[in-house]
Amino acid sequence: MCGIAGFINADRGCDDPQGRISGMLAAIAHRGPDGAGYVLDDGLAMGTVRLAILDPAAGVQPISDESGRYWLCYNGEVYNYRELRETLVGLGHVFRTDCDTEVVLRAWMAWGPDCLKRFNGGFSFALYDRRQKDLFLARDRYGKRPLFLARHGETILFASEMKAFLAVPGFRFEQDPAQLASILGQWTPLPHQSGFRGIESLPMGEWARVREGRIERFVYDELSFAASETISSEHEAVERIRAQLTDAVSLRLRSDVEVGVYLSGGVDSAIVAALARELTPHPLSTFSVEFEDAEFDESAEQRLVAEHLGTRHHARRISHADIAEACPDAVYHAEVPAFRSAFIPMFLLSQRTREAGIKVILSGEGADEAFLGYDLFKETLLRAAWNELPEDMRRSRLERLYPHLAHYGPKDIAAVTGLYHQFSAEKMPGLFSHELRFQNGQFSARLLSAPGDPFAEISALVAGNPAFGSMSAVEKAQWLEYKTLLPGYLLSTQGDRMSLAHGVENRCPFLDPSVIGLASSVNLRFDDGFTEKRLLRDAFRDRLPGAVADKRKFPYRAPDAAAFAARRPDYLDLVLSESELANLPFLNAKFAQRLATKVLTKPADEVSTKENQTFLFLLSIALLDRFFVQRQGLGQAGGSSALPPLQRAVDLRAEATPHASQGNFASLT
Structure with a gap:
């Protein structure tokens, strides 16, 4: 690395x-x-x-x-x-x-x-x-x-x-309002975007030739979720998953320095840790983020896995103060606006990892995209079939939709029923699976004084792919995840940038092409898609504690606006002061100031998810302007290496x- x-x-x-x-x-x-x-x-x-x-x-x-x-x-x-x-x-x-x-x-x-x-x-x-x-x-x-x-x-x-x-x-450097509108709309940069005018990212699966001042681009790999293998039985599917993931972990253990594992508390990282433990000749080191705020903490499951596998476990306990203090450094390394604070604990965890002498870690990233682990995929399945399902089956599937939500009850089901009636038909061509998510994005786009159409570029992206139109609704959802949130946030802001900020390389066995190809060959073949990653769990159930093997997905999150409201660091003036907001002429300053004031003064339960996300976007945009456009505070943010x-x-x-x-x-x- x-x-x-x-x-x-x-x-x-x-x-x-x-x-x-x-x-x-x-x-x-x-x-x-x-x-x-x-x-x-x-x-x-x-x-x-x-x-x-x-x-x-x-x-x-x-x-x-x-x-x-x-x-x-x-x-x-x-x-x-x-x-x-x-x-x-x-x-x-x-x-x-x-x-x-x-x-x-x-x-x-x-x-x-x-x-x-x-x-x-x-x-x-x-x-x-x-x-x-x-x-x-x-x-x-x-x-x-x-x-x-x-x-x-x-x-x-x-x-x-x-x-x-x-x-x-x-x-x-100059922040580009058109790119920012797109980033705010779908929570993440598109493959070619950077957020800055005149700077572009080389998209995944591409190469370029620079000759006499010209840049020619070529695509060498296109995403496909068509079944590439014939799997005849559920038993065979489970055996193939076990073998393929074992090979993927084995390849990623190739190193002349020690390799550790990040344990999140969920089943994906536990599987990676179990395989690494079996394949590693020396004691395995594992690393986790713990939170003082119990709402976000998964330390019980993390320690359970570590004890079960006998690893040398290291934890970095995160407080609201830690998030507020480390935010500027983390944003400087991220380089793009962020819609949540979860990348900041990962910045601190990589610091802890390097202090322990580990340069390489494995993680469970990519499992949910490959094996349809996100709620997004279940929601897409249900919405796509909504108008064809009888009432009792709609309700039965809605009851199974969010098993990780402790207070998901009849009132919630009634509200979701109304929402699904509203979004049972495609409104945005090609973007059916993500239309619910984009509602929050539309709110965030109000940060800009002239947002235009925040979804114009992503609409052009799907329209420009010849194979996209023939995909199923779930395959389209996967394609969008692999093109947007996975590379634009999970593998970059929360992944590569946070780990490499402290000289730690992250490796992802679930992003092995053979694993992804196999997953496409077994997904939805032996279940209805509403039992989250059942085949994957069955493949490794005997190697994990039962409480983790059967644990439903608990999305990794961290305290957002509440962490900043509790500590009130000086740099919040960037989003509260009229004179500071004036440095960002493309912003709707009145909306931005009103939003920042609300989320920093109101009780947390009075701040909605979309307001939390929009506040984090606002704060990171302001910090990026300070570091890259105005070139202030670079020494404090690690800019004087x-x-x-x-x-x-x-x-x-x-x-x-x-x-x-x-x-x-x-x-x-």
Whole structure:
């Protein structure tokens, strides 16, 4: 796991490329505190800050082939690198390291962009072809690792995190109201969005070629939920799930440093921990977030699993004060507006994890998307069939809809019945499954003085996918989750950014392509979809405490506005002061101030979910403006990092043509 950054100039000019690339890498040093390296050529500079996990001694970056034609800066892990290496050796490639970075380089040399389809992992990388003067950029198929691009005059910039652009002289950040409207509407950036004007994210499953100032984009992987396997019985389905997840965890335990597990208290992370414990030769370390507020706390289940498996368990107990204090730092690392505070405890948990000496963790992220664990999928099934169901069956399914809600009773069922009558037919083309969620998004969009249509871009996204129209209602819901909340929030704001803020790599076995493919082959085949993840639970029931194996989904949440109301940190002036709100001219300042005042002064039970979400959006937008647009408070938010120890610095500008040299694999400082 690492961070990458760089730039390429169409006019081949830059006054101080060494100073600029060093500054960009220093801004993302938290991603790779173990070492840094860069390569310079006419009009190009790119580099890496490294978190040493595989082959720590020899896997220094950037790395090149023997001829010096190809240079790679790489972030992430390709978990099936050993199998790919064996194939490449058979093709005549000779390896100088034991890390996956060199496998990625030689896979590109062997197969070009087609190699991306062979990779099972989470990654983004920049590969420079010195002979052709082409720069290739690529990102994994599920968006686990970030990669941003921006134009700055004749220069194209790229980096794992946008904060690297703060080090580029003359570069200015500006929040984009059109993108913000979209983010507020569906709670998360779309695959290409960053929230800032002129900066875009390379979408998951895509690669790009930069040539003479032009960016060409190509899709190498399209989401599909069509059954890829023929499963003849429920017994076979359970056996296949058990075997496939075991393989996925085994691949993600490949590391030259110790691997730990995040325990949430739910069944998904417990399964991952159980498998890791069986497959790990040493005692397993587990890590959890505990909350002082009992409404959010799952520590009893976390400890139950840890004791059952005999792990070395570590917990980070979170108070309202912790959330309020850490919020600015977490927002700075997140870089995009957030609709909940749950990412802040994950920021603190990764800090605790790194303090315990762990650089790599596994988590249960992706299980609900693959195995239809969210209420969203049950709601979609029921709403899609609503007009065809008799009254007694409607009520029976409504009663099974929210088993995790302790006070879900007759009055609630009556209210939901009315809502489902209203939303039983599609109102927004292609977005049927998410229409209920988007009601909250419409409220949040009121933060903007001119929100336009917050759903125009997501409507265009689904309309532009030829296969989307032929999907079932539930498959469309999955597609939307995999394209929006999963990469835009769960894997980034709450995942990659919070873990890498403290130099911890997160790995997700449920996001193995084979696991997702298998899930699509068994979902809804042996049950009606209303018993949450039954096949998955049955596959591992004998390895888990019964209380956890049978526990219904308890969504991971953290105290939102209540945490800030209790502590009232000074930075709340950003959303309460008329003069501060005036710095954000695209906001509806009166609405924003009125909302902030209400959620910070009224009792928590008088603040609705949509008001909580909108307040968090408002606060994070204001903090992002402070850090990135006004460039204030960066020192307090971790914005003054130093470059890690320089392990490789290669200057190719004196060489007329690519050729083998000691500089390709040796450190030149």
